[in-house]
Amino acid sequence: VRYSAQHKAQTRNRIVAAAGRRFNTEGLKGAGVADVMKAADLTHGGFYGYFSCKDELVAETVRDGLDASLRYLKRWGDGAGKGRHPLHAIIDNYLSALHRDNVATGCPLPALGADVARGDRTARSALAGKLREILDALAEFAAAQARDGETVAIGVLSGLVGGMVLARATGDAAHSERILAATAAFLKRATAAARPRRRRGA
Amino acid sequence: VRYSAQHKAQTRNRIVAAAGRRFNTEGLKGAGVADVMKAADLTHGGFYGYFSCKDELVAETVRDGLDASLRYLKRWGDGAGKGRHPLHAIIDNYLSALHRDNVATGCPLPALGADVARGDRTARSALAGKLREILDALAEFAAAQARDGETVAIGVLSGLVGGMVLARATGDAAHSERILAATAAFLKRATAAARPRRRRGA
DNA sequence: TGTACATCAGTGAACGCGCGTTCACTGATGTAC
DNA sequence: TGTACATCAGTGAACGCGCGTTCACTGATGTAC
Numbered sequence A, B: 001v002r003y004s005a006q007h008k009a010q011t012r013n014r015i016v017a018a019a020g021r022r023f024n025t026e027g028l029k030g031a032g033v034a035d036v037m038k039a040a041d042l043t044h045g046g047f048y049g050y051f052s053c054k055d056e057l058v059a060e061t062v063r064d065g066l067d068a069s070l071r072y073l074k075r076w077g078d079g080a081g082k083g084r085h086p087l088h089a090i091i092d093n094y095l096s097a098l099h100r101d102n103v104a105t106g107c108p109l110p111a112l113g114a115d116v117a118r119g120d121r122t123a124r125s126a127l128a129g130k131l132r133e134i135l136d137a138l139a140e141f142a143a144a145q146a147r148d149g150e151t152v153a154i155g156v157l158s159g160l161v162g163g164m165v166l167a168r169a170t171g172d173a174a175h176s177e178r179i180l181a182a183t184a185a186f187l188k189r190a191t192a193a194a195r196p197r198r199r200r201g202a
Numbered sequence C, D: 001t002g003t004a005c006a007t008c009a010g011t012g013a014a015c016g017c018g019c020g021t022t023c024a025c026t027g028a029t030g031t032a033c
Helices: A007-026 A033-039 A044-049 A054-078 A086-094 A097-101 A108-118 A121-143 A149-169 A173-193 B007-026 B033-039 B044-049 B054-078 B086-094 B097-101 B108-118 B121-143 B149-169 B173-193
Strands: none
Touching: A007 A033, A007 A054, A007 A108, A033 A044, A033 A054, A054 A086, A054 A108, A054 A121, A086 A121, A086 A149, A086 A173, A097 A149, A097 A173, A108 A121, A108 A149, A108 B108, A108 B149, A121 A149, A121 B149, A121 B173, A149 A173, A149 B108, A149 B121, A149 B149, A149 B173, A173 B121, A173 B149, A173 B173, B007 B033, B007 B054, B007 B108, B033 B044, B033 B054, B054 B086, B054 B108, B054 B121, B086 B121, B086 B149, B086 B173, B097 B149, B097 B173, B108 B121, B108 B149, B121 B149, B149 B173
C-alpha cells in the first residue's frame, strides 16, 4: 500500500469543495472539469480517478453543499437568543448582504437550483434528499410557534431562495438591498403571525 | 427598398421568441446561437445581422420574457373574482403544475435568474428595469389590503420565484406538488393576514 | 539503517465535438423603365 | 404588363477555442529485505 489510507479520500473531498465554489460561482455549465481540478491544485487528467463523469461530481457537490447549508441553518436557529424566534435568526442570516456577495461559499439552492432542474436525475435526486432534511430542520424550528410546521418551513425556504435569486440578479445595487430587507421583513411578519398553537417545546 | 418595412422587425421578434424558449429550457449557457436560430427556422450565420453578439440577444430576451410575465400577472390580478384577493389569483396561477412543467414559455425569473446574476451588466440591467415594473404592479394589487405594498410585493415575488425553483429542482414528483401547494398556502395566508389599512382603492 | 522496488496518485498530450463569431456567397425581393 | 437589376435577408463553410473524456506516462511513496 502506498500513500495513507485517508489520502485519497482527502483529495476527493478537496475536489468536491473546489467544485462547490466553482459551480456556485460559474454555474454547472460555466465551470469545467479542468477548471475545478485547477481550483483543487490538480491537473484535469486525474479527475477520472475519482469520478466516472462530470455529472457524478455534480451530484456529489450538490449533496455536500446542501449539507453545509443545513448545518448553517441549524446553527443559526439554535443560536437564536431566548425570546427570539429561531426562524427569524435564520431569515436574517440567510438574507444578508454577506450571503448575497459570497456566492462561492453560499447556499447552492439559489445558485444552482435552476441548473439542477435542467440536469440529470442523479443531481435532482441528490437535491431532493437533502431538501427534505433542510425542510425537516426548518419545520422543527417552526413547530414551536406555527400550526403547520411543514407549510411554514416550505414557505420560508421558498422566500429565502427566491429573495436571494432576485437580490443577486438585479443590476441595481440599492434595489438589491431593498429586496433582501423587504423579503426578510415579509417572512418574519408571516412567521410571527402564524397562530401559536404549540406542538412541541422549543 | 427590398422586403416590407416590418419584415426585418418580425424576423427579429421571431428570434427573440425562440431564444426565450430555448434559454428558459436549456439555460443561457446551454442554448447556443445556432440552437436558437434553428428554433426560429433560420441558420446560424444570419444571427449577426440582427444582434452584435449573444449577450445582446440575452438582454433582449430577458426584457421580452419579463414583459410577458408582467402581462400575465396583471391579467391574473385583474381577473380575480370580486371578493377574491388579486394576489391570491396571481399566487395560484404562478405556482401551478402547468407553469412548473412549461418552463419554455414560463417566467424567466426562476428559469434564468441565477444565470443572469452570473451574466454581464446589460442582462442584469434589463432584468432590474422590468423587475421594478413587476413589483410596482404587484404593489398596486397589494396596496388594497396591505400596509406596506412594496414589502408585500417583494415578499410575494420572492416566494413565487423560490417556490418554482424548488418545485422544479427536486427529483421527487410528490414533493414537488407539496412545495407548490405549501408555498401558495403560506403566501396566501401571509397576504390575507396583512393588516388592511387602505392606501388607495382597488 | 540502507536500498531496490512495486504501486498507483497525479500528469499532460491528444481525441472528437460544439461553441461564438466571421465572411464570401446566393437568391428572392420590389422597383425602375 | 414585362423584364433587367440592385438590394440585402439569409446561407453555410470556416476560424480558433474550450469542453468532457481517454490514455500512456512519471515519479513520489512505504514496504520488503
